[in-house]
Amino acid sequence: MSKFQRVQNIVIGLSMLISAAVLILFPEGGCLYIMLFLAVSLILRGISELIYYFTMARYMVGGKLILFIGAVFFDFGIFTLSLSDESKLFVLAYLLGFHAFAGLVNVLRALEAKRYKSTSWRLNMAQGVASILTVVIFMIFSRNEILLVYCYCAGMIYSAALRIYSAFRRTAVVYIQ
């Protein structure tokens, strides 16, 4: 990993940690900020897909699909920005979808890991069950905006920690003689 990439990961990780801390301290109206964050993420994803298309995917058979996907993400990000009145519903739908999918994938991975007799299956299963329980909690307390904000922040802190950890990973160097 280059020095620039390390610094980039640390800066993004710290920004996410600070954002999560601010949202936890001032959770009222937090859904609106989360939605803004989601909209910006979608727009950035759209831009990165477009860059990917122009630098690499345009030379690939069927690469035009990437161009369309980039345009759709970008468009969807702009559309999300216009949904400020429905921010709570939107955030709820996002969190439900995300955790349900992640939970399912983790449980499937745990079952496969168990088949291979790997010890990692318990961790995967625990993560899967936690995600599915989170979905249940969301459905029960769907009217509580503050709880939604806290759950979103927990996910953000986890992602930030992974980014910062990744920035400090040792660079692999192969020796030759």
Next chain:
Amino acid sequence: MQIDFHYYATYCAAFLAGYSHEECLAICYSAQFTDCCTRTLLSTIGGPSEAATTQLQLEMMDARTDLLGLQDITRIWASFHFLPRDLKADPEKGSRIYKAKYRLICGPNGDLLVKTVNLAKDKSLQAAGIAMHVLADTWAHQYFAGTPSQVINNTDYWFFELLPAEASGDSQTSRDSEASGNSKRAFTERRITFRHNPTGKDDLDKGIYTSTVYQLEENSVMSLGHGRAGHLPDYSFMRYKYLPAWGKYEEVIKDNPSDYYKAFCQMVYALRYLRGDHESFEADRYDTEKVSPYDAKIKEILEKRQLDACADWKAFGEQLSGCGIPDFNANLYCAEYKQAPTDDKDDTFLGGYIDAALAQKTMVTHQIYQSDNLLAGYSVEYSESRFLGIRDFIHYIEHKRKKEKA
């Protein structure tokens, strides 16, 4: 390629090259062990994790695809299963990273193959086995790269199996075509259906094969090597045509029986070179003379439509040598390595294998790095005064120095 070619066919090639039955077993065991030497296995025997020559599906799922994760994956798959053909290839258009990935496309008879075979010269039988695995895979895995990349390894719906006219059955389309190397033979085309159930068995009669699922991300492990084309490159009887992602909409015809035959003849030539029958190893040379008396039998095995040709190759190998070939057992030498005192581990069978695997990985990584390509990671001259990087490779260098002094 699968165990049928890496284990049993490699045994046959080694025997034709003049090795004894015991030597042939050591070579073919090492060739096949390259498909088994995972980090999980190494961790159970206390071996260095950097000597891993392959990855389990489970390990792949857990692998990170950030830059360091990609370099680790590339070191394993490009060194042992998708040896790049031309590290200086110029696709004319494309960004720097696109060109870097394009240059890792695997193919036979490249400079790296010559270096791989030369690296095994005057080394252990385990080194010869690893070299034979790498050589054979350059034929089976050509057109795919040993790094996760959608723009290189992706395939699409334009994928047809070419069936010899007599074996076509009720094919969906019926156009005559000619596979390369079989200019006078008629083939019919049948569109291939890919499914993504990893536990599903390939259905040769219906033309339904398992492949990895399409992922949008450029660096998804689903786009590693020939995952998107399923096991088609691994079947010796298979002929197919498709549009490789990098191919600018030009169709590629893959004729496995022809390629596998060349791989076999090249293995015999390479092994004879390693035994000292030839002065040097040159690319694009095949020992057809030694193989020709058995042409009909070998081609019959290669052409036979079956998912696993172990029984046929085994029978052929036993007929050649007159000795029984034991079934492959990945754990055969594990106890020996595990129970050996730390200082004696390098002298065990797996110790020799690990040493040869680290040498191959080091050589390929260095060559890729020297070509101004960072996809396999960094490679620097070893300096005793300063420690950086992966300790496993230090052990390899120290072991090498110790042997040289001895």
